[in-house]
Amino acid sequence: MDLQYLKSVMKYVLSAVLSIILIAYILYHMSGGFQPEIETMPATLVTQESTINVSVTIMRNETVLFSPVNGDTSYLHRDGEKVAIHTTVAEVYPAATGSEDVRRRIIELDRKIRILEQSNMSDAEKRTDTTSTDNLIRKHFYDILEQMDGCDVSGADGIADSLLIQMNRRRIITRAVANYNDRIHTLKSELDILNDTGFTAEGTVTSPMGGFFYSVVDGYENIFSSANIEDLDYLDYLRLVDRSAESFNNPTQGYPVGKLVTDYTWYAACVVDADLLHNFETGKNHNVTFPYNDGITLSMYLYRILADVDSDTAVLIFRTNILPENFNYLRHQSVQVVQKAYTGYRIPASAVRIVNGKAGVYILRGSQVAFRRIEPLYEYDGYIIVKERDESSPNRGEWLAKNDFVITKGKELYDGKIVG
Numbered sequence: 001m002d003l004q005y006l007k008s009v010m011k012y013v014l015s016a017v018l019s020i021i022l023i024a025y026i027l028y029h030m031s032g033g034f035q036p037e038i039e040t041m042p043a044t045l046v047t048q049e050s051t052i053n054v055s056v057t058i059m060r061n062e063t064v065l066f067s068p069v070n071g072d073t074s075y076l077h078r079d080g081e082k083v084a085i086h087t088t089v090a091e092v093y094p095a096a097t098g099s100e101d102v103r104r105r106i107i108e109l110d111r112k113i114r115i116l117e118q119s120n121m122s123d124a125e126k127r128t129d130t131t132s133t134d135n136l137i138r139k140h141f142y143d144i145l146e147q148m149d150g151c152d153v154s155g156a157d158g159i160a161d162s163l164l165i166q167m168n169r170r171r172i173i174t175r176a177v178a179n180y181n182d183r184i185h186t187l188k189s190e191l192d193i194l195n196d197t198g199f200t201a202e203g204t205v206t207s208p209m210g211g212f213f214y215s216v217v218d219g220y221e222n223i224f225s226s227a228n229i230e231d232l233d234y235l236d237y238l239r240l241v242d243r244s245a246e247s248f249n250n251p252t253q254g255y256p257v258g259k260l261v262t263d264y265t266w267y268a269a270c271v272v273d274a275d276l277l278h279n280f281e282t283g284k285n286h287n288v289t290f291p292y293n294d295g296i297t298l299s300m301y302l303y304r305i306l307a308d309v310d311s312d313t314a315v316l317i318f319r320t321n322i323l324p325e326n327f328n329y330l331r332h333q334s335v336q337v338v339q340k341a342y343t344g345y346r347i348p349a350s351a352v353r354i355v356n357g358k359a360g361v362y363i364l365r366g367s368q369v370a371f372r373r374i375e376p377l378y379e380y381d382g383y384i385i386v387k388e389r390d391e392s393s394p395n396r397g398e399w400l401a402k403n404d405f406v407i408t409k410g411k412e413l414y415d416g417k418i419v420g
Helices: 003-030 100-119 131-149 153-173 181-195 234-242 274-279
Strands: 039-042 044-059 062-067 072-075 081-083 088-093 203-206 211-214 255-261 266-273 285-290 296-307 313-320 332-348 353-355 358-365 368-373 376-380 383-386 405-409
Touching: 044 285, 044 376, 062 088, 062 203, 072 100, 072 255, 088 100, 088 255, 100 153, 100 181, 131 153, 234 296, 234 313, 266 274, 266 332, 274 296, 274 313, 274 332, 332 376, 332 405
Parallel strands: none
Antiparallel strands: 039 405, 044 266, 044 332, 062 255, 072 088, 081 211, 088 203, 211 255, 266 313, 285 296, 285 332, 296 313, 332 383, 353 358, 358 368, 358 405, 376 383
């Protein structure tokens, strides 16, 4: 037998086998066969707010305006508009034979014009997403049902106007219309014609002082006045909440047609669980979001905390000097209050591990697994905000750092494991 030939054949076969093994190894490696199922995400620095949903009561310094004549009212100024002393703010049309239709049409036109003017949106307000507007439409609808269940017709009527405004704004957002200027012009022309017929109001209402005019009177103007807010205590507030609205309609006093707010300062009071008070401190500002008012957020000063040692609830009173345009000061409305803001690294709660009694996460540095400690600050929606690493600490290397790749999925992890 030719040994040299045999060696050549064996060498050839061995080379072919090694080549096949090498190709299989490369293909297996490329397909992830040697890669454990590792998934990561960077530890990003974020600020997350902790919020609570509460019902607030609006408290202001309000002066009710009365008309000696009982009838239908035509308002000459928009809600929230600033008026000077002795300004005519409303005209009252009494019932009279032959004039009912004209009177009602004038009042109807005033209302339609006011709604359409508030429905128009500036370029800065226009959006392409209707989500916020749709949420407000649904909320207004259910708020109307709630007001009707409580037999509060005037409250429901005020919300109905807000509902129409949001529905009109939705048409602008979806580009069904550009604005309502032409319609407003047409209605004003009709109003001018009716006013020229000589049909006049029997009574007018003027402002006794300068201030901000509002057309809705809910009967709580004197109950939830801010005049005595300095002396208010916890039990006082609960007694106010239990009181019924006042009825102003009587021949001696007159008939309520609106009110004036004479200063910029107003308050929002709410009842919270006493165990949440560690998140609040008088003198601090908190962001308060008003979903009923197009989701506007105001920075409000926590003015007072009313507490009672025998109660498991407390009252927070927020204050602000901001008067947003077209803001609806519905007496009772739901809001979101930011308790506290947490700044730190955002990581999935599922990634947290306890090693030797210490909380932490596994990270991937190149191809090596490492354990890093964490200090949780706040947990929400499956994520945890953890404290930023103290770069001045001598043992900072033990702690999670910004942009570390946190392992969110992996098997048999341990400090120092090599993967890849």
